[in-house]
Amino acid sequence: MRNPFIQVICNRGNFTKEMKNPFEFAKELLQYNRGELSDVKKESVEEMLSKVKRLDRLAGELKDKKHVENELRVIESFDVEKALVRLKKRQRGKKRLFLPWVAAASVVVIVGISVFLSMNREVEVVNLSMEEKIEPGKAMVTLEMASGLKYRLDTLSSIVRNNRVNVAFDNNRGVLKVKEQDSTDHLLQEVGCNTINVPYRGTYTVELCDGTKVYLNSGTKLEFPSRFDGDMRSVSLKGEAYFEVARNESKPFVVEVDEMKVKVLGTAFNVKSYVDEPGVYTTLVQGSVAILRDGQPEKKIEPGEQAYYNKGVGTLSISRVDVNEFTAWKDGLFYFKDIALEEILRIVARWYDLEIFYMNQGVKSVVYSGKMPMYSSVENVLRKFEMSGDVRFELKGRTLTVFDK
Numbered sequence: 001m002r003n004p005f006i007q008v009i010c011n012r013g014n015f016t017k018e019m020k021n022p023f024e025f026a027k028e029l030l031q032y033n034r035g036e037l038s039d040v041k042k043e044s045v046e047e048m049l050s051k052v053k054r055l056d057r058l059a060g061e062l063k064d065k066k067h068v069e070n071e072l073r074v075i076e077s078f079d080v081e082k083a084l085v086r087l088k089k090r091q092r093g094k095k096r097l098f099l100p101w102v103a104a105a106s107v108v109v110i111v112g113i114s115v116f117l118s119m120n121r122e123v124e125v126v127n128l129s130m131e132e133k134i135e136p137g138k139a140m141v142t143l144e145m146a147s148g149l150k151y152r153l154d155t156l157s158s159i160v161r162n163n164r165v166n167v168a169f170d171n172n173r174g175v176l177k178v179k180e181q182d183s184t185d186h187l188l189q190e191v192g193c194n195t196i197n198v199p200y201r202g203t204y205t206v207e208l209c210d211g212t213k214v215y216l217n218s219g220t221k222l223e224f225p226s227r228f229d230g231d232m233r234s235v236s237l238k239g240e241a242y243f244e245v246a247r248n249e250s251k252p253f254v255v256e257v258d259e260m261k262v263k264v265l266g267t268a269f270n271v272k273s274y275v276d277e278p279g280v281y282t283t284l285v286q287g288s289v290a291i292l293r294d295g296q297p298e299k300k301i302e303p304g305e306q307a308y309y310n311k312g313v314g315t316l317s318i319s320r321v322d323v324n325e326f327t328a329w330k331d332g333l334f335y336f337k338d339i340a341l342e343e344i345l346r347i348v349a350r351w352y353d354l355e356i357f358y359m360n361q362g363v364k365s366v367v368y369s370g371k372m373p374m375y376s377s378v379e380n381v382l383r384k385f386e387m388s389g390d391v392r393f394e395l396k397g398r399t400l401t402v403f404d405k
Contacts, residue, residue, distance in 0.1 A: 146192025
């Protein structure tokens with residue numbers, strides 16, 4: 001049976017009459033399969049597919065990953081150069097109508113390869129076995145209680161009580177709830193500090209004993225008391241978290257992060273402070289927060305503003321931002337808006353637990369914008385950037401090498 005990738009040229013009589021530029025059509029066919037064409041061009045391609053025998057079948061087969069993979073194996077067995085030499089010999093002294101359509105068919109074959117790589121980028125971008133697949137959201141999150149006991153939250157499905165501090169930890173569906181228990185011992189004074197660690201490739205949510213919700217991003221450590229005694233609700237953060245603070249005007253909520261503190265009464269905001277980041281980013285969604293630093297006046301920010309504290313210099317600046325860019329991770333999205341590749345790959349590396357190496361330093365400053373699901377495979381994420389034509393990746397194990405295309 002003839003290979004359908006090549007057989008389209010057998011109808012060259014109709015094909016040549018209908019289409020002036022087969023190479024342009026091949027490009028449009030690729031865009032059509034990806035759903036990237038305007039309505040006008042889409043109608044034009046569909047009209048061509050309806051008129052040219054077998055071309056519509058070819059377009060359909062290009063969407064079938066297994067079929068395309070089989071066809072590629074057949075194509076790889078061809079010696080293209082020898083075939084062209086034989087073809088040229090046969091065409092001597094004859095009208096050369098056929099040869100251009102060999103080239104056109106080759107473009108269509110390339111389209112098939114491109115579509116295949118788009119659907120299954122492992123062929124070019126990565127070489128991972130099934131065991132090595134980098135699956136996000138599968139991290140081993142741990143809780144270390146004030147008592148010293150440690151639990152894996154991905155396997156903990158029961159309520160754990162710490163009677164010494166009078167609280168219970170209820171872990172269910174990715175949310176750890178800290179609940180204060182009724183007690184007849186009114187002299188109980190011990191509070192205790194607990195720690196939740198979210199390594200790379202995961203997120204988790206904690207609901208503190210006052211009802212405050214804390215969404216923890218990958219590579220984050222949160223220290224929090226079993227219950228909030230005194231006139232302050234205080235937690236310590238390393239990494240990134242989104243806070244929805246339960247309002248309590250008599251007891252402010254304080255996040256201690258690096259050399260500063262974020263104080264609120266009841267509000268929603270995001271704090272990011274990783275070791276490999278140059279500063280601390282505090283982004284306010286609603287309510288009001290104040291930035292506190294030793295020996296410096298209190299600085300307040302309003303919704304839609306971001307306070308940036310430079311760790312190296314010790315300066316604080318405030319600017320207007322698109323808050324969605326800094327909170328989309330909470331909803332499982334990467335959101336990049338005119339961001340340099342170096343910063344983007346820092347975020348991607350934390351989520352997929354990768355080490356990044358640059359073969360060309362200039363590529364770090366290439367700027368990108370876009371949204372994509374965080375729970376997508378790393379192959380799909382990398383392919384989005386490769387499609388820009390400015391960068392190329394090689395992934396071996398957990399080492400990602402970045403090349404300038």
